[in-house]
Amino acid sequence: MKIEARAKINLTLNVTGRRDNGYHDLELIFQPVSLCDTLYIEKKPDQSLAFSCSVKLFENEDNLVCKTYRAMAQRYPQIGGLSVFLKKRIPSGAGMAGGSTDAAAMIRALDQMYGLHMTWEQKKEIAVSLGADVAACLLTQASIGRGIGEELTKIDTDFTYSILVLKPKVSFSTAQMYRAIDESGQITQRYLSQEAAAGLETKDLDRICASLYNVFEEAIPEKAVIRELKQALTRSGAIGSLMTGSGSCVYGIYRNRRMRDRAYRMLKKHYQAYACEAVNRPQQ
Structure with missing residues (x-):
């Protein structure tokens, strides 16, 4: 099986509070895009996983692809041995859910390969155990996320629009960014997710762009970049x-x-650039 793992961007990202367990309450919009990693999966006779990756740094048992296989095999004993090759295209340390979407693709692949007929709730339960963004990566259309990002409401849209992503040389630690939010007391004051969702539903690019917001832009250490x-x-x-x-x-x-x-064509001369499209398709 060959399966695509689509990257995500956020049209909005609000931090609305902090829980006693250290997790943060969020309100955000996940938008799938056409930039993707690819998983190549083959069954093999023994009960083990042989995993390889085009980026050797990620070729280890802590990769979310491996964690997903172990979580699924524990739940569904009919899952057998696999050989998996992960072709990486989504940049790492980018805020584009590169690891989470690989995990989501693995859940979808195993469900199809072994005829598990998993319900959305069963997929979501596995996904949330692997990471807050994984459930959103199971969807093929934009969604509003609340809670820690796992409470999802699909946005009724089939809107496609053109996007260009630039990756700077620096990367930011997610944990460090949340600490900066906590230390600054910067809780979102601009709740624009409903407005951005309305822009998606009406295919109004100006309305979407007027609603773009990310609270982390106020906390980043490299504001000039x-x-x-x-x-x-x-x-x-x-x-x-x-x-x-x-x-x-x-x-x-x-x-x-x-x-x-x-x-x-102009910016790729100076930056690491990725051209892609927004993906909004009815769930299959």
């Missing part, structure tokens, strides 16, 4: 730009693919 990327995207024709997740990637939204492609 993010500001530079946002300015570069705006100068190239983007009508809205935002850092995604806890960073460090910044994306721009363009009115059409032609404008995005022109910006990509």
Whole structure:
């Protein structure tokens, strides 16, 4: 089996509170994009996992692909041995859910390969045990996430639009970013997820771009780096730009693919750049 694991960007990201257990309450929009990793999976006769990756740094048993296999095999004993190769394209330390989406793709693949007929709740239970973003990565359309990100409401849209993502040389630690939020007491004051969702539903790019918000932009240590990327995207024709997740990637939204492609040709000379489209398809 060959299965794609799509990256995500956030159109909004609000930190609304901190729980006693250290987790944070969030309100955010997950938007799948066409940039993806690919998993190549084959069954093998013995009861073990042979895992390899195009990026050797990630080729270890702590990779979320391996953790997903172990969690699924424990729950479903009919799952047998596999040989899995992960082709990485999504940048790491980027805020694009690269590891989470690989885990979600593995859940979907095992469900199909072994005819498990898992319900959404069964998939979600496994997903949440692996990470807060994994459940959202199971979806093929934008969703609003609440709680720690696992309480999902799908947005009724099939809107496709053009995006350019820039990755700076620096990466930010998610844990460090949350600590910065805690220390600053920076709790979101701008709740724009419903407005952005309405923009997706009505296919109104201006409304979406007017609603872009990420509270972590106020907490990042390298503000000048993010500001530079946002300015570069705006100068190239983007009508809205935002850092995604806890960073460090910044994306721009363009009115059409032609404008995005022109910006990509210009900016790839100076930055690590990824051209992609928003993906919003009814759940299969």
